[in-house]
Amino acid sequence: MSGIYMAMEIARKAMFANQTAIQVTSHNIANVNTPGYSRQEAILTEAGAMSSSPGQLGMGSVVSGIRQQADLLTERQLVSENGSYASLDYTARAIAQVEGIFNDTTGTGLENRVSEFFNSWDDLSANPQGTAERQAVVSTAELLASEFRRIDSRLTTLKENTNKDIVSITGDVNRIAAQIASLNGAIKAALVQGQQPNDLLDQRGVLLKSLAEKIGYSSITDSLGQVDIYVGNGRTLVDGESAGSLVADASTPAPGSELVYDVKIRLPGQTGPVQVLDTITGSISSGELSSAVRFRDGYLTTVRDRVDQLAYAINTQVNALHSVGYGLPGGVPPTGVAFFTPLVPIDPLAPSKDAARNFQVDAGIVSDLRRVAAARVEGAETPPALPGDNRNALLMAGLRNVSVADLGDATIPDYIAGMVGRIGSETRGADLDLQHQKVVVNYLETRREEVSGVSLDEEMTNLIKFQRAFEASTKMVSLLDTLLDDVLNMKK
Amino acid sequence: MRVTDKIMYDQMRFSVMANRDRLFAIQQRIASNRKLTSLSDDPRGSEKASRLKSTRSELDQFHRNIRAGKTSLELTGAALQGVEDLLVRAKEISVQFSSGEYSAGDRKLAAEEVAGIYRQVVSYANAKNGSDYLFSGFGSGTPAYSAAGVWQGDAGVRELRIGASERMAVNVTGASVFGSSDSAGLMKDLRDFQAALDAGDTAGISNAMTTMDSGLNAVLSGLADVGTRLKHVEVMDIAIGTMQTSIATELSGIEDLDIAEMASELAKQEAAYQAAVQVAGRVSSLSILNGSSK
Numbered sequence: 001m002s003g004i005y006m007a008m009e010i011a012r013k014a015m016f017a018n019q020t021a022i023q024v025t026s027h028n029i030a031n032v033n034t035p036g037y038s039r040q041e042a043i044l045t046e047a048g049a050m051s052s053s054p055g056q057l058g059m060g061s062v063v064s065g066i067r068q069q070a071d072l073l074t075e076r077q078l079v080s081e082n083g084s085y086a087s088l089d090y091t092a093r094a095i096a097q098v099e100g101i102f103n104d105t106t107g108t109g110l111e112n113r114v115s116e117f118f119n120s121w122d123d124l125s126a127n128p129q130g131t132a133e134r135q136a137v138v139s140t141a142e143l144l145a146s147e148f149r150r151i152d153s154r155l156t157t158l159k160e161n162t163n164k165d166i167v168s169i170t171g172d173v174n175r176i177a178a179q180i181a182s183l184n185g186a187i188k189a190a191l192v193q194g195q196q197p198n199d200l201l202d203q204r205g206v207l208l209k210s211l212a213e214k215i216g217y218s219s220i221t222d223s224l225g226q227v228d229i230y231v232g233n234g235r236t237l238v239d240g241e242s243a244g245s246l247v248a249d250a251s252t253p254a255p256g257s258e259l260v261y262d263v264k265i266r267l268p269g270q271t272g273p274v275q276v277l278d279t280i281t282g283s284i285s286s287g288e289l290s291s292a293v294r295f296r297d298g299y300l301t302t303v304r305d306r307v308d309q310l311a312y313a314i315n316t317q318v319n320a321l322h323s324v325g326y327g328l329p330g331g332v333p334p335t336g337v338a339f340f341t342p343l344v345p346i347d348p349l350a351p352s353k354d355a356a357r358n359f360q361v362d363a364g365i366v367s368d369l370r371r372v373a374a375a376r377v378e379g380a381e382t383p384p385a386l387p388g389d390n391r392n393a394l395l396m397a398g399l400r401n402v403s404v405a406d407l408g409d410a411t412i413p414d415y416i417a418g419m420v421g422r423i424g425s426e427t428r429g430a431d432l433d434l435q436h437q438k439v440v441v442n443y444l445e446t447r448r449e450e451v452s453g454v455s456l457d458e459e460m461t462n463l464i465k466f467q468r469a470f471e472a473s474t475k476m477v478s479l480l481d482t483l484l485d486d487v488l489n490m491k492k
Numbered sequence: 493m494r495v496t497d498k499i500m501y502d503q504m505r506f507s508v509m510a511n512r513d514r515l516f517a518i519q520q521r522i523a524s525n526r527k528l529t530s531l532s533d534d535p536r537g538s539e540k541a542s543r544l545k546s547t548r549s550e551l552d553q554f555h556r557n558i559r560a561g562k563t564s565l566e567l568t569g570a571a572l573q574g575v576e577d578l579l580v581r582a583k584e585i586s587v588q589f590s591s592g593e594y595s596a597g598d599r600k601l602a603a604e605e606v607a608g609i610y611r612q613v614v615s616y617a618n619a620k621n622g623s624d625y626l627f628s629g630f631g632s633g634t635p636a637y638s639a640a641g642v643w644q645g646d647a648g649v650r651e652l653r654i655g656a657s658e659r660m661a662v663n664v665t666g667a668s669v670f671g672s673s674d675s676a677g678l679m680k681d682l683r684d685f686q687a688a689l690d691a692g693d694t695a696g697i698s699n700a701m702t703t704m705d706s707g708l709n710a711v712l713s714g715l716a717d718v719g720t721r722l723k724h725v726e727v728m729d730i731a732i733g734t735m736q737t738s739i740a741t742e743l744s745g746i747e748d749l750d751i752a753e754m755a756s757e758l759a760k761q762e763a764a765y766q767a768a769v770q771v772a773g774r775v776s777s778l779s780i781l782n783g784s785s786k
Contacts, residue, residue: 032497099531111542115549122553126560126652126662129623129633375630388624388632389648394659400550401656413546421539424531431532442506446499453496457780 004483010047010060011476017044018470020063025463028454036206038452039069040198068198071451075205078444083212083287085437090291091299092430094162098303099427101154102420110151111416113144114314118400124374125393129328134369141339141361148311148359155304156357162296163250163261169214169289170246170263173237176211177229180204181243181268184226188241191225215246216285232280235265242268246289249274263289299426305352306419311359312352313406313415315340317399325373325392326385334384337371338362352406504772511765518758527749537746544746548739550656551732557652558729561662562722564650568626568664569718571619572711575670578609578616579708582685586700589689596692603689610682614641617666627666636666641679643672654728660721669714670707678707 021042031037045064049056102109120140124133183204190197204227211217217231222240229238237244247264251274263284264277281297284290322339331337341360345351365371375389400412407415520529531538585602588594594602618635619626627636630648638644645666651659671677681703688696 096532103530111546112549115546119549119553119556122557122653126557127622127624386630386632386646386648388628388650389630390650390652394651394653397553397653398656400546413543417539417542417546420531420542421535424533424535424538427530427532428535442502445502449496449499449502450494453494453498455494455496457497460780 004480004487006057006059008477008480010058011473011480013047013060013062014473014476015470017042017061017063018466018473021466022463022470024066025459025466029456029459032454032456032459034202036209037202037454038198038205039454041067041069043067066196066198068196068201069452071448074444074447074451078441078448079209079212080286081437081441081444082209083216085434085441086213086288087286087291088430088434088437090165090288091295092427092434094158094291094295095299095427095430097158098155098300099423101151101158102423109420110144110147110310111413111420113140113147114400114412114416116140117144118397121374121393121397124372125390125397128374128390128393129387131369134372134374137372138361138366138369142366144314145340145359145361148307148356151307152304152354152356152359155300155307159296159300162292162300163248163259165292166261166263166289166296167248169292170248173211173214173289174243174245176207176214177238177243177245180207180211180227180229181238181241183207184238185241188224188226197225213287215287215289231284232263232265232278233283235278235280236267237265239268244268244270246280247274247277249277249279251275263293303423304356306422308352308355309406310356310412310415310419312343312355313404314412315343315355315359316406317402317404317412318396321392321396321399322373324376325396326375326377326383326389327373328370328375328387329384331368331370335373335377337364337373339365339372500775504768504775507768508765508772511761511768515758515761515765518754518761521749522751522754522758525749525751526747528747534746541743541746544739544743548736548743551736551739554654554732555729555736558654558725558732561652561654561660561725564621564624564626564662565718565722565725567619567621569715569722571616571626572664572669572715572718574616575613576708576711576715578612579704579711582606582609582682583701583704583708585689586685586697586704590694590698590701599689599692603686606682606686606689610641610679610686613670613678613682614639617670626663627670629663629665629667637670637679641683642674643667643670643677643679645672654725654732658728660725660728662721664714664718669710671710678703678710681707 021044024040024042028039042063043065044061047059047062049058117137117140120133120137124130124137127133183200187197187200187204190200208219208227211229215231217229217237218234219230220228222228224240226240227238228236228240231237231246235244237246244265244267247266249262249264250259262279263281264274264279266277270277281293284293319338319340319342323336326335327337339362341358341362343351343355343358346353374391374393375385375387376391376395377383377385378391403409403411404415410418521527528534528537528541585606589599589602614637617627617637624632625635625645626632628634628645630650631644631646632650634644636643636645643666647665647667648663649661649665650663651661654660666672670679674680681700684696685700685703687693688700
């Protein structure tokens, strides 16, 4: 009798164990497309044995646990490489926007405007008294000036957009940090109760990965399974169940005029006004946030400096030559006139600052074409200059072939070509970096998938396996039932 | 290797998308008919193209300058030619009347003809190119000579750029061919000649033979100078044309699309894309789900 009951018990346990395994399989199938999900497996073990004569008899099977298939090393690498990918992706997209501003392949950019400007002086030299030629000099100069201002305003817009990005990324970071802190709490609670919170761990894994895309961090997992997160030179962002936050602070005006968005951190539990918070703008190690900051403070500034340098050089070179030249009789004053509005240096150490933004044909020239100085007074000659004198116009037209110290001894067209080529190769470099990183991430993701991914074929096979075992167990129960019937019918 | 569904689908997506990317890039190039659609397509090429375009623009300008210069020189030449013809006639008169066998009436008529020659010479010397007086130097807003034959110009030499470091002079100053002083030079010589004819001053008429000769010589050397410069400018123009052609070729090599090459590239990419799509279709139908009966 005890044999039959025992066998019944074993069959019941088997049904239960295989049901659990089927449930796990079903969970795996359900999550086949869930990002960051790690395949789970019901661990079936023998249920032990009881002593009997002639020997020990097994007592069936039980599910001793649910195991997650994960390669921790790959997971960790994936988090950091994925973070690098996100930051390279941001940089490549940002730089491509700069490239768009300078795209000269259609022939309407700086090169063209500069050439047209110098050509107009050549035309003037052929007819120094011509009103049409003088007007052309002023018009091409205005086109050149507006091209400089257009570039400057587009770079400014890019900077403003980057600031908006910084605000939005810090928001993402804060949301993720808060979610991680709350998951920390749930994971701790489960572990304390002796449960393995596989799905919570997966969710937190996904969040940690997203966080790495936004900002570089270091982390420590404590004995209660909670992850503490540190950013910007070891400042705490998440401490167990409480999260700090980042603040994009626009309250510190730069010495110039534009607002500077600094990234500050409010530690978990920290109170007080923004002013007391630590600034971490310069110490963010990777992620989109660091790319945005570096793009704004690094690349964008560099490109702007190059453009300003060019604008400054053209402005000062043209003015130096123009102010010693002479206009047509009747123009007042006859000489000493600036052609472009002279730049007022904002910063004596960086005289070219904002040169592109303030690039303008001087109002005095626009209002009286006679002031365009095509003539010179040389050697023993005495003013006024003669109306047919074209010697200053010739020098002006020849300026394009003069090496300029402010441009590193390049000529103006060469400097423009170099600038354009440089931006092209920087864009290409950022693209190549991104493509390379994509390969690295793809490789790691495949490796992760190999271990942790769900294969539907495999799950279906398992399903059949567990289904058959379950079916056999049910058969077992009905068979044992007839056996019991037989026993009860013996006494009729 | 344990190949999961995600690996397969990712791979499919990756290869299909990568092929689409390349296909799109080719389409874009063909549509725009350009090899370079952005600077990063060929940074070194972009840099070179910018330099070449700047040089091309300056060469085009040199060509324009040469045209302007030629006009000025040709008009100058035409005026000098006119003066030459007049002086040849004046010379004839001086030779004719130096023998002194003509009546006062004849001399009067000759004097009138010389007066006419003088007026015409002054008018030639005040020839204009547009609003510019050709022989006035830099003071090209004022006639080179007043009606009384007084020099009003200056020694300014109008130059134009015909090379990065080469200029050509496109004018001839009146002073260098017709004289600049009221007390000497062609204008005074013609007036003196006329006065001598009027007065029947035989010595004065004989002297005119010499002065007309030297006037003629000055004009002829001016003409020769203009001719030489025109020739030089034409040679320069041809050289510029050659440079323009070679720059155009070089630029086209950097920027323009080789349609034939692109068409075959397009066909190749289409095939690759189709293959990727077909493989994706085949692979995704392979599954135990399609094989099991339940």
